[in-house]
Amino acid sequence: MQSNNMDYLTIALPKGKLFGLSAELLAKIGYTAEGLSDKSRKLVITNEEKKIKFIVSKTADVPTYVEYGAADIGVIGKDVLLESGKDVYELLDLGFGRCHLMMAVPKAEKRAKLTDYNHTRVATKFPHIAEQFFNRHGMQMEYIKLNGSIELGPIVGLSESIVDIVETGTTLKENDLEEIVSIQEATARLIANRVSFKMKFDRIHTMVSDLRKILESEAAK
Numbered sequence: 001m002q003s004n005n006m007d008y009l010t011i012a013l014p015k016g017k018l019f020g021l022s023a024e025l026l027a028k029i030g031y032t033a034e035g036l037s038d039k040s041r042k043l044v045i046t047n048e049e050k051k052i053k054f055i056v057s058k059t060a061d062v063p064t065y066v067e068y069g070a071a072d073i074g075v076i077g078k079d080v081l082l083e084s085g086k087d088v089y090e091l092l093d094l095g096f097g098r099c100h101l102m103m104a105v106p107k108a109e110k111r112a113k114l115t116d117y118n119h120t121r122v123a124t125k126f127p128h129i130a131e132q133f134f135n136r137h138g139m140q141m142e143y144i145k146l147n148g149s150i151e152l153g154p155i156v157g158l159s160e161s162i163v164d165i166v167e168t169g170t171t172l173k174e175n176d177l178e179e180i181v182s183i184q185e186a187t188a189r190l191i192a193n194r195v196s197f198k199m200k201f202d203r204i205h206t207m208v209s210d211l212r213k214i215l216e217s218e219a220a221k
Ligand SMILES: Nc1ncnc2c1ncn2[C@@H]1O[C@H](COP(=O)(O)OP(=O)(O)OP(=O)(O)O)[C@@H](O)[C@H]1O
Pocket: 014, 015, 016, 017, 018, 057, 058, 059, 060, 076, 077, 078, 079, 080, 097, 098, 099, 165, 166, 167, 168, 186, 187, 188
């Protein structure tokens, strides 16, 4: 489905942790709009001069807007992108929002090896990624989907382990949990709708090369 106007490039930005850095990076290539903010109640923010529309959505919904063509372009964490299973083009690794997905358990209940957790319960926001990981290790687990404060799972006896994001490690430390195995590195990615990529190729190609130049010059500093 391709519901947005051919004259505009529609960009889906996630609320939350990635919003600020996404907006900051896009501003460096001139992609801005007056009133663009993750706090705004306005759902579509337009820059008429540059023919850009921004939509600010719940993080997990960005791949959906892009897959259906309601947005041509999106910014999303690799973790959420993989979990969504959405069929979109991944155009660029934006480098920020670095974190990794891992399995952790309470320190006091650590077992000798990974497969010793076979047939136990995992609390996670990422059941698909977790299942693919454990399947690769020949393990059958029970997946308990949580929407936040995942670390609470094993503390209150809901699960034996968690699969969750670690950035600084503070949350694990403060809750006496220990990482057992790293599953997936993640950074923010620029994604595109497959049809938009063909129909608006010149615009998207220019946008990607402008962003690449900025990222390369920042990396060289
Ligand atoms: N410490 C961190 N915790 C969570 N996500 C992180 C962290 N560091 C980097 N990220 C990246 O930021 C992305 C967005 O995280 P955020 O916490 O804003 O998502 P969310 O809570 O699912 O979104 P929303 O605020 O819309 O509910 C993650 O998908 C991940 O790629």
